Amino acid sequence: MTSSRGTGFATRQVQAAFTAGSPAFGAVPPIHQTAAYEFANLEEAADLFALRRTGIIYSRNANPTQQVLEERVAALEGGLSAVAVASGQAAVAVTLLALAGRGGHIVAADQLYGGTVDLLQETFADFGIGVTFVDQDDADAWRAAITPQTRVLFAETVANPIAQVLDIRLVADIAHEAGVPLVVDSTVGTPALIRPGEHGADFVVHSATKFLSGHGTSLGGVVVDMGSFDFGAEPEKWPQFTAPYTRFGDLVLWERFGAGGAFAALVKSKYVHDLGPSLSPFNAWQILVGIETLDLRVSRQSATALAVAEFLAEHPAVARVHHPGLPGNPWHERALHYLPQGVPSVFSFDLAGPEDGAPERIARLIDRLQTFRLVANIGDARSLVAHPASMTHSHLSPAQREAAGISLNTVRLSAGLEDPTDLIADLRDALVEL
Structure with missing residues (x-):
């Protein structure tokens, strides 16, 4: 189903990966709300289960609505394949x-x-990953x-919450030298503003819950394989791709699917299959609808x-603003690039003032805000x-x-689609006598 x-x-953000052609000729990708699929015959079923x-x-593992989402996000990032899962x-x-x-x-940065730090320093430690x-x-x-033993370098294009801009090309070159x-993770950057694969990144991750969705209703995550990393160059380093995949007999993913396909096949057939972080068809559809207006919203x-x-x-009342669009910000020149x-x-x-009194000042500020909402999310319309x-x-x-640049005085904002003058007035009123 490509266009x-x-x-x-x-x-691409409106039409990629879907051509109307179902019996009803719907112009919008449908929600395939089903848990399972009927096979034409046992031979087809056996071939599918064996990855033949x-x-x-x-x-x-997959759903037709989810597949449209995967192809669309891959098209926006310029990648070869993508995997969509239940959350960023x-x-x-x-x-x-x-x-x-x-x-x-x-x-990692x-x-x-x-x-993400919780995941890396605690859960991955439990799994024996340093x-x-x-x-x-x-x-x-x-x-x-x-x-x-290093197998991956990991960072965010624009870090949450201080908005440090990553020198993607520099870190990509260091990774490739090794x-x-x-x-x-380009959740904050979005493919509307930056496509990391064009600067050397090999895999791009998004919390689709955020800007891709844009409406704050649906959890989802996507990883895009740019197809740029050659796992076959040092096969002994990547047995998960270059050695026989034991649950499928003598199948070798790198030989069967190659660049842009082996990674997605492994993730879906092992990690999504075994651990079950599946994206619901309805959430996939909601995110697809959001993507149609991505560049306008962003x-x-x-x-x-x-x-x-x-x-x-x-x-x-403000000591410092961490926004790389402002002259004088440490990452201003990098943002321009x-x-x-x-x-x-x-x-x-x-906020200005000593950290000793920060909790009280922060609470007064946030409790006074009327237009800004106190929500643990970003990239929303609000x-x-x-x-x-x-x-x-x-x-x-x-x-x-x-190390992350966060103090007790730090307040994070995610600008939505309201009138800018209303947002500024809300902050002005809340900052009085702080």
Whole structure:
């Protein structure tokens, strides 16, 4: 079910991966609300279960609505294939599990979403996967952290919540020098503003719950394989792709599916199949509907966020604004290079004053806000506020928060689609006498 009607980004986000042709000739991809599928005969069923032919076996692994979503996001990122799962957290988990393998090692940026840090430093430790965290701007630290067991480098294009912009090409080159792929979480960046594969990233992860969906109703996650990493170059390093896949006899994924296919086949047939982080057909459909307006929403949100950041930068109650669109921000020049279409709408600011009284000041500020909503989410149509130190990054140690640039005074904003003047007025009223 593919469409070749134009190659522009806006055309792809509305039409990619679906051509009307069902018996009802629906113009919009339908919701295939089914748990299982009827096979034509036993031979077909046996071939599908053995991966001798491609197709859908059961909705835990795949669903036709989900497949349209996968193809569409892959088209937006310029990748060869994609896997959609139940959440962004699940997308990060299955991607890194598939690449790290048994006893593998990951080098990750200090500047990550708090839930991702929880996954890496605790759950992955339980699985015997080692993780070393480094400052994403320190090239020497990336190189020094790589060991013979390292199988992947991981970072975010624009970090949540301080909005540090990753030098993707630099880190990709370091990864490739070591013979490992770079995985980038581009949830905040979105393919409307940046496509990491064009700068050397090999896999791109999204929490589709956020900007891709845009309406805050549905959980989902997607990982895109750019098809750029050659697992066959050092086959002994990647037995999960280059050695016989024991549950399928003598099948070798790299030989059967090649670049752009072996990774997706492994993730779906093992990690999604075994662990079950399946995306529901309805949520897949909701995210597809959201994607149709992605570039319009992101452009509006980006402009709004910059206007809000400029207001905050001049306010006496604000000590610092972490927005790379502002001149003087440490990542401003990098944003101009990597984000010429605009800077994402998720950023933070620090209230003025000592950290000793921060909780009380933060509580007064947030409780006064009327238009901004106190919600643990980003990328919504609504403008959202959060306090990272007590919410999304509350499990981090003080040293980890400092490494990520987060203080007790830090407030995170996600600009929505409301009138910018209303958002600025809301903040102005809330900041009085702080």
